[in-house]
Amino acid sequence: MAVIEIEGLAKAYRVYQKKEGLAAAIGGLFRRQYRMVEAVRGIDLCVDQGEFVAFLGPNGAGKTTTLKLLSGVISPTSGTARVMGFVPWRRENAYRRRFALVMGQKNQLWWDLPANESFRLHQQIYRIDRQQFDRTRDELTGMLGVGNLLRQPVRELSLGERMKMELIAALLHSPDVLFLDEPTIGLDVVAQYNIQNFLKHYQQSRKITVLLTSHYMKDILALCHRVVIIALGRIIYDGSLAGIVDQFGGHKVISLQMLNGHVPDQLDRYGELLSSEPPHIKLRVDRGVVPDVLANVLANHSVVDVSVEDPPMEEIIAAMFRRIKDEG
Amino acid sequence: MFPRLATSWVIFRISLEERLVYRGDFALGAVMRFLPIVTQIFLWAAVFAALKAQGAPQRPEIVGYTYDNIIAYYLLVMITRMFSSMPGLASGIARDIRDGTIKKYLVQPIDMVGFLLLYRVAHKLVYYAVAGAPFALLYYLCRDYFGGWPDAATMTAFIASLFMSFLLGFFLEATLGMTGFWLLEVNSLLFVYMLLSFFFSGHMFPIDMLPGAWGTVVKLSPLPYLAYFPAAVFLGKVSDQELHWALWLQLAWLLFFIAASRAVFRFGTRRYSGYGG
Numbered sequence: 132m133a134v135i136e137i138e139g140l141a142k143a144y145r146v147y148q149k150k151e152g153l154a155a156a157i158g159g160l161f162r163r164q165y166r167m168v169e170a171v172r173g174i175d176l177c178v179d180q181g182e183f184v185a186f187l188g189p190n191g192a193g194k195t196t197t198l199k200l201l202s203g204v205i206s207p208t209s210g211t212a213r214v215m216g217f218v219p220w221r222r223e224n225a226y227r228r229r230f231a232l233v234m235g236q237k238n239q240l241w242w243d244l245p246a247n248e249s250f251r252l253h254q255q256i257y258r259i260d261r262q263q264f265d266r267t268r269d270e271l272t273g274m275l276g277v278g279n280l281l282r283q284p285v286r287e288l289s290l291g292e293r294m295k296m297e298l299i300a301a302l303l304h305s306p307d308v309l310f311l312d313e314p315t316i317g318l319d320v321v322a323q324y325n326i327q328n329f330l331k332h333y334q335q336s337r338k339i340t341v342l343l344t345s346h347y348m349k350d351i352l353a354l355c356h357r358v359v360i361i362a363l364g365r366i367i368y369d370g371s372l373a374g375i376v377d378q379f380g381g382h383k384v385i386s387l388q389m390l391n392g393h394v395p396d397q398l399d400r401y402g403e404l405l406s407s408e409p410p411h412i413k414l415r416v417d418r419g420v421v422p423d424v425l426a427n428v429l430a431n432h433s434v435v436d437v438s439v440e441d442p443p444m445e446e447i448i449a450a451m452f453r454r455i456k457d458e459g
Numbered sequence: 460m461f462p463r464l465a466t467s468w469v470i471f472r473i474s475l476e477e478r479l480v481y482r483g484d485f486a487l488g489a490v491m492r493f494l495p496i497v498t499q500i501f502l503w504a505a506v507f508a509a510l511k512a513q514g515a516p517q518r519p520e521i522v523g524y525t526y527d528n529i530i531a532y533y534l535l536v537m538i539t540r541m542f543s544s545m546p547g548l549a550s551g552i553a554r555d556i557r558d559g560t561i562k563k564y565l566v567q568p569i570d571m572v573g574f575l576l577l578y579r580v581a582h583k584l585v586y587y588a589v590a591g592a593p594f595a596l597l598y599y600l601c602r603d604y605f606g607g608w609p610d611a612a613t614m615t616a617f618i619a620s621l622f623m624s625f626l627l628g629f630f631l632e633a634t635l636g637m638t639g640f641w642l643l644e645v646n647s648l649l650f651v652y653m654l655l656s657f658f659f660s661g662h663m664f665p666i667d668m669l670p671g672a673w674g675t676v677v678k679l680s681p682l683p684y685l686a687y688f689p690a691a692v693f694l695g696k697v698s699d700q701e702l703h704w705a706l707w708l709q710l711a712w713l714l715f716f717i718a719a720s721r722a723v724f725r726f727g728t729r730r731y732s733g734y735g736g
Contacts, residue, residue, distance in 0.1 A: 228568050248476065
């Protein structure tokens with residue numbers, strides 16, 4: 132069953148173009164030049180209940196704008212969207228009680244008070260039954276290991292601890308849809324891993340629908356089966372992670388371990404030599420010629436070990452973003 | 460109805476707790492409120508002394524205000540300003556718009572203006588509770604400047620105007636802050652407002668001192684209802700006839716700014732671009 136339905140959704144901003152210099156600044160008082168920035172250019176998307184979908188794209192691609200539209204923070208220029216049957220930008224309370232938005236760069240908790248006070252306020256705002264509230268809070272704080280920090284002012288928490296508290300605040304009312312905008316930004320690898328694990332477990336146990344934007348491929352790899360790639364305000368890919376490799380990964384990486392540490396000359400005739408640290412060699416080879424290259428290498432050289440891998444996902448996606456940018 | 464009350468209570472309670480976090484700043488803020496009145500007393504003592512030196516009668520008056528009246532007026536304006544001034548409200552709203560913090564009010568099932576009103580009530584109440592004793596002492600020491608307590612009807616009108624001055628101050632400044640949806644930076648607008656308010660709310664001098672048409676025009680504006688009007692009512696400077704229409708006018712301005720704040724929020728959020736990531 133579709134929980135999120137988007138058709139032709141577009142959002143354009145009028146952006147003031149300020150020229151350099153004092154004279155231009157004074158001139159700007161009387162006459163200004165504006166440019167229309169099309170952040171989202173008519174996207175169509177359908178997300179079923181229980182899906183964990185990643186939004187990928189370079190900075191300024193339109194990912195966060197899409198989340199803002201779906202959470203009702205901003206209104207679109209054109210197009211329609213329905214989340215659980217609600218039009219987000221009407222901001223009906225019935226809708227706002229059923230979703231949550233977590234932004235890694237924004238703090239929604241009361242800065243000077245312990246997180247527990249903010250949680251109490253959420254209990255009232257979202258009309259959560261007291262027993263249900265206690266149960267959910269204890270469960271979430273237990274899962275994230277922050278039960279002992281509930282009485283500490285938020286300003287005195289580390290970034291990772293604060294992010295965990297933000298997540299708890301967002302999940303106290305058991306939302307059906309969760310929008311996560313770079314929830315692990317700025318966190319160390321341990322904190323990232325803990326939050327990934329928590330989100331994975333939480334989403335699987337509750338079967339909620341999650342839309343995630345993140346620049347960390349590890350987040351995406353750990354959590355999402357479906358990936359939507361947005362660039363220049365348009366969806367350019369919607370499918371599985373493996374599909375990205377098939378569609379956009381034009382080559383493979385062959386790793387060789389040579390006998391006696393001997394590195395033969397002219398290996399670059401097989402493909403691009405990525406690294407040569409005897410006895411280990413890495414070659415980048417077009418996908419179509421991998422069997423031929425392997426056959427030739429094994430026939431002509433003394434190889435102890437060989438492996439063929441896809442290039443790292445970050446590399447494929449970075450190459451894709453570069454290509455999109457170049458093509459405009 | 461009951462859940463809404465319970466929510467309001469929790470917002471109020473948490474706002475109270477938050478206000479009590481920074482004790483030093485809070486205590487200093489409370490004490491500093493008393494300083495301006497001291498300078499006003501010295502200033503007007505000098506003005507009236509100069510009048511006497513120029514051969515004025517034993518109890519000279521300026522537009523119907525004796526020296527005692529003037530000091531009583533400033534003491535009362537201090538009270539009305541405690542109700543109607545909203546430090547940081549407009550600039551805080553504009554800052555939230557500019558840096559995107561306002562999003563939390565848009566995604567949660569909560570009314571931002573109502574939330575901020577409760578927050579402000581809590582802050583004011585804490586301030587009154589702490590400043591109550593020193594204020595009581597000050598007024599006791601200055602009791603001779605007052606000509607006694609006003610009658611019940613005047614007292615009722617004073618309390619009503621004081622209550623409305625709080626709400627008027629809140630909704631007026633909230634509306635100004637929400638112009639940030641269009642202007643983004645509202646500091647200059649707030650500076651102009653503070654300047655006008657300083658002169659025309661009666662903070663600097665009683666509005667009666669403004670000559671002719673100027674006085675009439677200013678009295679029709681919302682500003683005198685933030686300081687001058689409640690103080691003048693208490694001192695009996697407002698005639699019965701004027702009191703009635705002035706109270707109605709204060710109510711009309713209050714309703715206008717309630718409606719204006721709602722409209723500005725509604726239209727502002729429609730054009731909001733969700734700044735700050």
